Amino acid sequence: MATNPMPDRGNGQRVSFFDAIDANKRNSLLLIAFLTFLVFLAISAFALMFDMGWLGFAMGAVIAILYALFSYYIGDRALLALSGAKPVSREANPYLYNLVEGLAIAAQIPAPKLYMMEDASLNAFATGRDPQHSAIVVTRGLAEKMNRAELEGVVAHEMSHIGNYDIRYMLITVVMVGLIGFMGEIILRSLFFGGGNRKGGGGMLMLLGLVLAILTPIIAMLVKLAVSREREYLADATAVKLTRYPDGLRNALIKIRDHYQPTKAATDTTASLYFADPIGKKLTGLFATHPPIEERIKLLEKF
Amino acid sequence: MGLLVCVGGIVLVLAAALVMIFNRLVVLKNRVDNAWAQIDVQLKRRADLIPNLVESVKGYMKHEKGVLEEVTKARTALMQAGTVEEKAKANNMLAGTLKTLFAVAENYPQLKASENFKMLQEELAGTENKIAYARTAYNDSVLEYNQTIQVIPYNLFAGMFGHAQKQYFGVTEAERQNVKVQF
Numbered sequence: 001m002a003t004n005p006m007p008d009r010g011n012g013q014r015v016s017f018f019d020a021i022d023a024n025k026r027n028s029l030l031l032i033a034f035l036t037f038l039v040f041l042a043i044s045a046f047a048l049m050f051d052m053g054w055l056g057f058a059m060g061a062v063i064a065i066l067y068a069l070f071s072y073y074i075g076d077r078a079l080l081a082l083s084g085a086k087p088v089s090r091e092a093n094p095y096l097y098n099l100v101e102g103l104a105i106a107a108q109i110p111a112p113k114l115y116m117m118e119d120a121s122l123n124a125f126a127t128g129r130d131p132q133h134s135a136i137v138v139t140r141g142l143a144e145k146m147n148r149a150e151l152e153g154v155v156a157h158e159m160s161h162i163g164n165y166d167i168r169y170m171l172i173t174v175v176m177v178g179l180i181g182f183m184g185e186i187i188l189r190s191l192f193f194g195g196g197n198r199k200g201g202g203g204m205l206m207l208l209g210l211v212l213a214i215l216t217p218i219i220a221m222l223v224k225l226a227v228s229r230e231r232e233y234l235a236d237a238t239a240v241k242l243t244r245y246p247d248g249l250r251n252a253l254i255k256i257r258d259h260y261q262p263t264k265a266a267t268d269t270t271a272s273l274y275f276a277d278p279i280g281k282k283l284t285g286l287f288a289t290h291p292p293i294e295e296r297i298k299l300l301e302k303f
Numbered sequence: 304m305g306l307l308v309c310v311g312g313i314v315l316v317l318a319a320a321l322v323m324i325f326n327r328l329v330v331l332k333n334r335v336d337n338a339w340a341q342i343d344v345q346l347k348r349r350a351d352l353i354p355n356l357v358e359s360v361k362g363y364m365k366h367e368k369g370v371l372e373e374v375t376k377a378r379t380a381l382m383q384a385g386t387v388e389e390k391a392k393a394n395n396m397l398a399g400t401l402k403t404l405f406a407v408a409e410n411y412p413q414l415k416a417s418e419n420f421k422m423l424q425e426e427l428a429g430t431e432n433k434i435a436y437a438r439t440a441y442n443d444s445v446l447e448y449n450q451t452i453q454v455i456p457y458n459l460f461a462g463m464f465g466h467a468q469k470q471y472f473g474v475t476e477a478e479r480q481n482v483k484v485q486f
């Protein structure tokens with residue numbers, strides 16, 4: 001499964017920006033194919049439980065393809081809506097607007113749309129399918145509690161995710177894995193509460209459905225976990241290249257660590273999008289969605 | 304026959320190499336031009352903001368005619384500048400006069416309280432930041448371009464394909480010291 005385009009942390013910073021872009025575009029394509037197949041499996045499993053037979057497979061294929069298209073083209077709007085972020089106009093916040101536009105110039109990409117979440121926590125995320133269709137979201141807490149250099153560090157980090165197409169990869173992952181996890185849950189629940197198999201026959205199909213229902217969310221979860229951590233280090237490094245001021249980002253991370261509070265609108269599914277872990281479960285290793293903040297601070301000291 | 308294939312093969316490889324060299328140089332040059340366009344847009348934006356600023360400040364600062372004239376003069380110089388070096392110089396001059404203007408404005412509480420003035424001040428500060436970022440991006444792309452046309456094999460063909468060293472967008476000593484921020 002070639003889903004992790006970034007090498008491990010040890011040499012992560014030696015990956016060039018253009019390598020990262022190529023890898024992200026290629027892997028996005030692979031990922032969308034793989035996850036479409038998983039959605040197809042999950043829907044088919046669902047259909048099998050209700051003894052829909054071959055019709056179920058056809059339905060699964062159609063829905064999976066439609067959902068893949070939905071993820072790619074309007075998934076970013078769905079994520080923005082889910083987060084409750086509202087667009088920020090130039091008039092309402094010229095300071096933030098100019099800051100984002102300035103960093104877009106530094107990253108040599110078109111300025112992304114700017115959104116704000118009414119949340120006191122210190123966090124941000126970026127989404128979209130390419131730099132031409134992208135958005136940066138900051139929390140009100142971030143905009144108000146960070147000084148200019150710190151805010152520039154965080155925005156530059158998000159700008160890097162946009163510039164190297166991380167956002168496309170993450171968009172597909174979050175939106176599609178979200179659905180797979182959701183369907184897995186429905187299937188398992190309906191099994192426990194005596195749904196399905198109403199005609200009493202089709203034991204083999206039932207079994208197959210059950211296996212698929214259990215396996216798909218697990219695979220999907222592993223895909224998600226494999227992608228989200230290592231690219232944070234690369235985005236930090238690129239942010240420093242954009243601002244030429246590592247202390248800005250470093251102080252921002254320190255401020256987030258010292259004044260930590262969770263971001264309310266974030267869910268398990270969307271957590272990996274955020275600049276800092278919005279849920280704060282303190283999971284480490286395989287199941288962490290974010291690299292440890294201490295590690296990021298330490299790495300920035302080396303610049 | 305074998306010789307012919309051999310020679311043909313070598314010619315083909317050389318031609319392919321030449322095409323690659325040519326394309327690489329074009330890509331780098333376009334990056335420089337594109338980065339320059341970004342600076343130019345921001346310089347123009349800055350120049351466009353000045354008349355509004357002068358207009359909104361004039362009423363309050365009756366005794367500071369000299370400062371305003373300096374700003375207007377620097378703006379005209381920027382509008383007329385042609386080459387990269389001239390523009391860099393004019394831009395630095397404008398930055399200096401604007402700094403004086405905003406420093407003098409500190410003495411006029413009514414002016415400082417004016418919404419219009421605050422908006423213009425933020426816009427000009429934002430534009431200055433954008434110029435700084437655009438300049439970094441530009442100088443980076445110039446560095447890569449200049450370096451490439453100096454190394455083998457590019458230096459053998461750069462002149463032939465019409466490539467020459469590009470100028471950096473300069474930073475003056477005064478501007479460098481500017482970075483210090485005090486609270």
